[in-house]
Amino acid sequence: MTTDVNALIGPYPFRYVPHPDPDVLIRVLDREQIDRAWVGHLPSAFYRDPTQGNAELYRALERFPDRLQPVPTIRPDWPRWRDELRRAASANSPAVRAYPPQWGMGPHDAGMRELAIAAGEHRMALLLTVRFEDLRQRHPMDSAGDLSAASIRSLARAGERVRLVVTAAGREMIEEVHWGLTAEEQRRVYWDISWVWGPPEDHLAKLFRMIGSERFVFGTQWPLRLTQTPRANLDLLPDDVRGSRLAGAEAVCDAGASAVRKTVTSR
Amino acid sequence: MTDDGAPLQSGPLIDAHAHFYHAGAGRADWSDVNAARFRAGERIGVTYHVASVLGSYGFSSPTYFPSPVDVTRGNDAMLALCAQEPERVRMFTTVNPNDTEHALREIERCGARGAIGIKLLASRRADDPLLDPIAAIAAEKGMPVLHHIWQHRRREWPSQEISDGADLARLAARHPRATFILAHIGGGGDYMHTFPAVVDCPNILPDLSGSGVDRGMLDAAVDALGARRLLWGCDLTMCTGLAKLRALEVIGLTDDDLEDIRWRNAARIFPDGSFPRCSPIRLDASTPRRP
Numbered sequence: 001m002t003t004d005v006n007a008l009i010g011p012y013p014f015r016y017v018p019h020p021d022p023d024v025l026i027r028v029l030d031r032e033q034i035d036r037a038w039v040g041h042l043p044s045a046f047y048r049d050p051t052q053g054n055a056e057l058y059r060a061l062e063r064f065p066d067r068l069q070p071v072p073t074i075r076p077d078w079p080r081w082r083d084e085l086r087r088a089a090s091a092n093s094p095a096v097r098a099y100p101p102q103w104g105m106g107p108h109d110a111g112m113r114e115l116a117i118a119a120g121e122h123r124m125a126l127l128l129t130v131r132f133e134d135l136r137q138r139h140p141m142d143s144a145g146d147l148s149a150a151s152i153r154s155l156a157r158a159g160e161r162v163r164l165v166v167t168a169a170g171r172e173m174i175e176e177v178h179w180g181l182t183a184e185e186q187r188r189v190y191w192d193i194s195w196v197w198g199p200p201e202d203h204l205a206k207l208f209r210m211i212g213s214e215r216f217v218f219g220t221q222w223p224l225r226l227t228q229t230p231r232a233n234l235d236l237l238p239d240d241v242r243g244s245r246l247a248g249a250e251a252v253c254d255a256g257a258s259a260v261r262k263t264v265t266s267r
Numbered sequence: 268m269t270d271d272g273a274p275l276q277s278g279p280l281i282d283a284h285a286h287f288y289h290a291g292a293g294r295a296d297w298s299d300v301n302a303a304r305f306r307a308g309e310r311i312g313v314t315y316h317v318a319s320v321l322g323s324y325g326f327s328s329p330t331y332f333p334s335p336v337d338v339t340r341g342n343d344a345m346l347a348l349c350a351q352e353p354e355r356v357r358m359f360t361t362v363n364p365n366d367t368e369h370a371l372r373e374i375e376r377c378g379a380r381g382a383i384g385i386k387l388l389a390s391r392r393a394d395d396p397l398l399d400p401i402a403a404i405a406a407e408k409g410m411p412v413l414h415h416i417w418q419h420r421r422r423e424w425p426s427q428e429i430s431d432g433a434d435l436a437r438l439a440a441r442h443p444r445a446t447f448i449l450a451h452i453g454g455g456g457d458y459m460h461t462f463p464a465v466v467d468c469p470n471i472l473p474d475l476s477g478s479g480v481d482r483g484m485l486d487a488a489v490d491a492l493g494a495r496r497l498l499w500g501c502d503l504t505m506c507t508g509l510a511k512l513r514a515l516e517v518i519g520l521t522d523d524d525l526e527d528i529r530w531r532n533a534a535r536i537f538p539d540g541s542f543p544r545c546s547p548i549r550l551d552a553s554t555p556r557r558p
Binding site for chain 2: 015016017018031133140199200201204223225229231233236
């Protein structure tokens with residue numbers, strides 16, 4: 001089973017994105033033979049209060065419970081954020097999203113650590129986004145900057161039940177974080193492959209050899225990026241790592257596994 | 268290749284924007300990177316890599332401001348690779364226009380040994396008069412000029428004197444008989460600025476290469492310029508090249524459009540006979556040819 005852990009719906013404030021809608025996402029998943037997707041609400045990353053964005057996300061995905069799993073946004077400096085987290089857990093969300101750079105939160109923000117721990121206690125992963133766009137093309141008002149490696153290390157060290165899914169990272173950041181953690185902490189972090197370079201530099205192959213493919217998950221960053229990219233990258237792996245197995249989304253967190261089991265049973 | 272060993276893509280395919288490394292490039296794994304390009308090229312189904320070497324890639328002079336010595340060494344390495352791989356490698360001559368005499372000598376020297384295009388980095392802005400003699404010789408020899416571009420230049424960036432589509436359009440207007448390849452619409456900057464900036468310059472053909480794979484970018488390029496104005500390429504990331512090929516197949520292009528982007532446009536703008544392993548083109552009156 002292939003799950004895209006890094007899909008979004010909704011418009012992007014800094015450029016036009018064609019058809020960022022769930023029914024289009026379903027057609028794309030069918031075309032690309034992707035079984036399901038963890039879906040976030042793109043505008044919520046830029047809202048001060050993501051609550052209404054989450055409500056919109058739940059509503060938009062209601063029609064596709066077998067394919068699209070909501071990944072709401074939780075802002076840990078917002079009043080009653082734990083209520084919103086409980087709501088995510090009761091909606092069988094496999095993960096929640098947070099955007100520390102967009103919220104002005106530094107690498108050792110206490111609220112972010114609390115969120116990571118609390119999500120883990122609900123058996124949900126915390127999904128982080130290193131970037132939405134290439135630094136070189138950003139709108140002048142898009143000044144938040146990339147998520148830092150220090151932020152990820154800090155959250156990975158926050159507690160043993162923490163599970164992180166870090167999306168849109170490149171090789172340098174992945175290596176900096178991975179080798180800056182203990183073996184136990186490393187096992188708390190999964191990386192999506194949406195922004196990792198393939199040949200001729202072969203960053204993905206090098207990461208598979210040095211870190212292990214089991215630390216990586218399938219992600220596309222649809223609708224911002226071409227859905228075909230991660231699979232093309234896997235198709236171009238050199239012989240010694242071709243066929244390496246990514247971690248399944250169900251392996252990332254117990255909640256994901258639970259949701260998958262429920263869906264499979266109900267089919 | 269598929270599981271049975273066949274390439275992932277079938278039919279002629281020309282990568283109009285490739286690079287190779289050499290022993291003077293300051294990295295111990297240079298030959299591995301070259302081998303990886305060939306490996307991935309075979310797997311994708313690339314018929315020809317049209318490539319350049321960018322001096323010493325920063326080892327003994329800056330990548331985008333290579334010294335004359337490094338330019339020559341890099342071109343020598345590229346000539347040697349063409350000699351080793353005549354079936355699948357073609358060459359752009361890299362030049363730094365700040366030394367006009369050296370640049371023109373390199374174009375003559377490498378052209379005589381089979382180079383089919385000219386590579387301009389970011390050593391001088393595209394509309395600078397120093398580029399005029401290079402554009403003039405390119406037109407005379409029928410060699411396209413691949414120009415490094417930052418899609419929408421809003422300010423200076425370190426390590427390069429960047430140009431954007433509007434800059435290149437001014438050069439192209441001064442040299443209507445020359446053909447320019449606008450580098451990597453996925454290579455950084457705002458590609459949505461590039462398309463209207465060059466739409467009225469039929470002698471500018473953007474290539475699709477670069478690590479950028481924004482959804483909507485290819486559709487916008489085709490809508491603005493048409494399939495006859497676009498070239499497929501990879502530059503530094505062949506995974507994104509393959510992804511773009513697959514995306515082109517699902518955005519509603521005709522088979523003719525796909526063939527144009529995959530190889531026919533390249534075959535039209537490079538000197539005749541550059542790609543003998545690609546099928547001969549039947550030209551009709553509406554087919555744009557190299558000026």
